Amino acid sequence: MGQFMIKRALLMIPTMVAISFVAFLIITLPPGDFVDRIAATAAQDGDRMTDAEIGALREAYGLNRPLLIQYADWVWGMVSRGDFGTSFFYSLPVDQLIWDRLGLTSLLSILTLVFIWIVAIPIGIYSAVRKYSLGDYVFTFFGFIGLAVPNFLLALALLYISFRYLGLSVGGLFSPEYIDAPWSLAKFGDLMAHIWIPMIVLGTAGTAAVIRTIRANLLDELHRPYVTTARAKGMPEHRVLAKYPVRHALNPFVSSLNEIFVQIVSGSTIVSVVLGLQTTGPLLLEALKQEDMYLAATLIMFLGFMTVIGTLFSDILLAWLDPRIRRELSGGS
Amino acid sequence: MTSLLSVRDLSISFSGDDGKVTALDKVSFDIPAGKTVCLVGESGCGKSVTAKALLRILDHHASIDQGAMLYHRADGDVMDLAQGSATSKAIKSVQGNEISMIYQEPMTALSPLYTIGNQITEVLHWHGSYSKDEARVRAIEVLGQVGLPNPEKRFDAYTFEMSGGMRQRAMIAMALVSNPRLLIADEPTTALDVTTQAIILDLMRDLQKQREMSMLFITHDLGVVADIADEVVIMYLGNVVERGTVDDILTNPQHPYTRGLLASLPGRQRGKLHTIQGTVPSLFDRPSGCAFQARCAQALPQCGVERPQLVDQPNGHGLRCFNPIAEQANDHTAVAEAPRQIDRGGQPILRLRNVAKHFPVRGGLFNRVKTHVKALNGVSLDLWQGETLGLVGESGCGKSTLGQTIMGLHSPSAGQITFAPHGTPTDLAGLSDKALRPHWKDLRMIFQDPNSSLNPRMTVFDIVAEVLRMGDDLTEKSAIEARVREIMTQVGFDPSFLKRYPHAFSGGQRQRIGIARALAPHPKLVIADESVSALDVSVQAQILNLMKELQEELGLTYIFISHDLSVVAHVGDRVAVMYAGRIVELGETAQVFDHPRHPYTEALIGAILEPTPRSRRDDDKLRLDGNVPDPLNLPPGCPFAPRCRYATEICNQTDPALTEMADGRSLACHFEDVVQGATVAVNQA
């Protein structure tokens, strides 16, 4: 098992390299670069830059080198000194801008995942066991709504309702006084008080999807021979269900965990823009619009890392849960 | 004789999308204390439904419409199992405790996510107050009683770590750990190899005697019935049609269906089998009156109007028939047929020399080849025009792989496959599909599973015509259509049904379509890969007769692959026995069955169960223990040596080659005469 984990972890390295390359590629796709943007803004202000000035500026930013060299340089900087480049727009090193945001994004994503588990698994089990009951229909209905409403719309709707009817302004992860304050227990409490709205918004679609998956998987398992065998042993129905089909149905669910986690991280990007959260979303959007190369590339890269690490965890969890895989990994008995 | 459980007029129906259907129609029988009762029948007879009903584990679609299942408890109380909800405390206290059940497929009936020990001790926890340690001790004890070596280790094992026979023993242990008074066994040996089946049946018989337990044994195999039953209940379409002691039923059956069943069993006689015409009707089309009358040769007008009552004769023999067969049964099968004369002088139509097939096993990061599955290890044989070669062996022996390799579905790893349907021999080994296509007119295959061998999305006509459309011989649409009609009529298929889809037909009819497809391009050699294994006994007899007729009419040569020795004895002119990817014995059928020379053949034949009651047989069967060798890891020397009772030093060191002997057969053994004496002949009751 330990060997498996190490092997899997090592396999992640080439994946991460590929991600960094893809991230860099995406950023450098648009024609023109940051310096062009500066020149365009300057021209709008009536201050046209000469070609020489543009060239010099480009050289100062290192943007005149071939793309592969820029990429290699960037990667080398990351690996050797933890330097992720400089943000042209903010004139600050990238890593000063991202850690807080990445941390909050991770926290939000993980909390949302836990939320989905806690809510969706019991409901999914209930729906499968009490198929076609009133509860099943109600949950299925809400499930469909949850699937159909894009999460940014839900965020908008929540903002509207709370603003119009409750007079509250519910965006953001912190109350105004804590935004720039250093971390403290009080700040953490404030964060917790605010985080549940984005958590619910982000989690709705995932909850609906998980309920449907668990319900479908469990319905499949309920008719399998081993359930009949367990019943024939005289076990009470609820014990039969809990021990056998539920446990079996969890396996495919665990393997779908990475998909859900990817959706959450992905979805948080837009929801954070709508709700004005201090996570990576708004920063990334801005950086892309400004062609702030290193900031955008680093953010995309780290978001990719987050999901890949999530995938690793779900693979390990699955291997641990399923004795067939465990035995195969330890070389059979 | 006290009755442990009496079923009285039990009727069960299923409700589904297409309406309500009766599965059991007033079924009545008794299970005496300490005896084994066999419920026998073909598909749709309701035997499995009965078993599940006893334990109240039927699907929620099913409902018990009427009747009682009176269970006599140890303290004298009588409890009607049909009453009350399936989850009531009363029923739950009986399930798994006083009545337990074992199933056909332990791989799916047990959970792969929990250890065997866990699933066994679970029963103890629910029905008694055992501490964890006490339960473990008890479970290990039972695991030992069912003959598992190293029971302590098995306690912590998972199902997928054990072989088929071991899994079945573990399941038996699980059922016996609570000392039940009745054990229900639902086809527990159907999925096992014949040698393993013999051992498991012995085990169950012994356990039953030791524990003075009753057994209800569900099966379709009359040989198994003969081996294990004290009493027999014959079922047809949800009705009990005949019941009695095993001696009575097997030696003097009176119901036309029972007679027909026994007559359908293939055996050494080789002649045309008496078949029951037609097929089992669907439960939706239950005939009025007697359920069997549409297929009965003895049917009276009365039979179509009124259902006969189940009448018990003084000796306990129960019969539901207006016109039973009174005369004593003497010979179930047809007139014995002399072995066919095959001209083996000229060039063989097929010659295999050292054909090997090793499947690479890949793994690791770059999908490199790690090891090989050695499915075929040097097979050589000659086959002459017009003969039928029976290819027999247990699971994993490579017989199916050999069939597929000869066809060209796989390329052999080594060896030659020389095919000479019209005189000029060609080596088919290693040819591409394109090069093989012209030969596939003369070399055809009939598949095993009638469900998956026909494309459900094509009409029957298209399925049979496809090979003709791909060939060059017939180009006109009308010519193709004429040929399809011709071959379909020959296989007994009504040509007016050609535009239907496969789902409209039963298993037997689908097999006929498969046969027509194989024979459409006038082939010379046909490989039948377990072509009757998935069919009911009565249908199997029809198809076997059909294939024999067609062989005579069309001059076909067959390679008949089967795990069922009786079938092979019936159809084969010669028999080849395979083990671990090679032929270990090859010779004329009579020779091989009367006096086998290879120890494995001896064991196989010893494991054959004929429908003769045990009381009339001598009982010195030898049993073959152990497992088939792992094709990933074959032992050095003779692959059978680890299990062979005659093995010596040389057997463990050198692999014997297949050599021809004086009497014309081929044998792969270091010793010619190690097997002494004739074994019991097959089905010569």
Added chain:
Amino acid sequence: MAHNADYDGQWRLIWRRFRKHKLGFAGLLVTAAIYLVAVFAEFLAPADPNAISPRNTYAPPQSLHFFVTDKEGNSSFQPHVLGYKTKIDYDSGRRTFEENPHKVIPVGFFVKGHDYKLLGLIPTERHLFGPVKSRDRIYLLGADRLGRDVLSRMIYGTRVSMSIGLVGVTLSLVLGVLLGGASGYFGGWVDLVVQRVIEFLQSLPSIPLWIGLAAAIPASTPPVQTYLLITVILSIIGWTGLARVVRGKFLSLKTEDFVKAARLDGCSVPRVLVRHMMPSFASHIIAVVTLAIPGMIVAETSLSFLGIGLQQPVVSWGVLLQEAQNIRAISTAPWLFWPGFMVVVAVLALNFLGDGLRDAADPYAT
């Protein structure tokens, strides 16, 4: 009498199964209705979606009344809406609108409005309904910040949003079938490479990637090209789901006896693929494709909402929702949410339809 299914081919069986699935059937009807709206958008919309009306910025929705009572108290049947009485609040600089019972704007069917070409071919001026006098304006769902009719814009937006779903899914389908099919059929290293690529792409968060790629489209790109580029971007990750399904189907079909039989019948590889294997998974593919469309629609909506997808003057639901981006806008004009409602309806309908298709896709499973 029960239907005799003996002569029913696959598609009839699937249709009969599908019909029993009430939600799926409802989904089919609604989806068909939405696509009809998309095709006949110009006919159905009462106004020109780009017609600006500075006097009517953020005008609230007008209710449709059916009877006019004249001064004598007689009422006659005349569908109409009531015009506005506007007041300008000089402090906040905003207009307020009130219903003016005296301004009756008659509404009729098949009225003349702005001209267009029906189905791109037939020039006409007729619209299904609208103001009888073509200079009047009606705002059944209110107006946006430039006084444009939200209902008309929504109807036009249907065309773009729904078609992007179809085009995007077609691209994904082509890629998915080719790569997934090759992977499943040939196996070996082809399978290995394709599988690794699929795993890689699926482990990446899609929205940041899409945002990155969409932001790469220069603002000066003409709308048609932007449209096509957006669909390409959406398909770059979208094909992986389809490829996995196709691959799975190929792998399981390869082992079926009837496929082996077809090979032994002498069928060439293309014939085995097309005539024998494809019918077995065609229905599954249709179900999966249908279920993939809502994802595309939502993705386009999200990108346009953020301002980096489609831009004005192209009208899609996402572009319309961009107006609702800030809280001030929606609190004064909550009817700007209506395009969001359309998104929800379309996604629901397609999901129901896809579910129904998926359940019916294998009519031979017990």
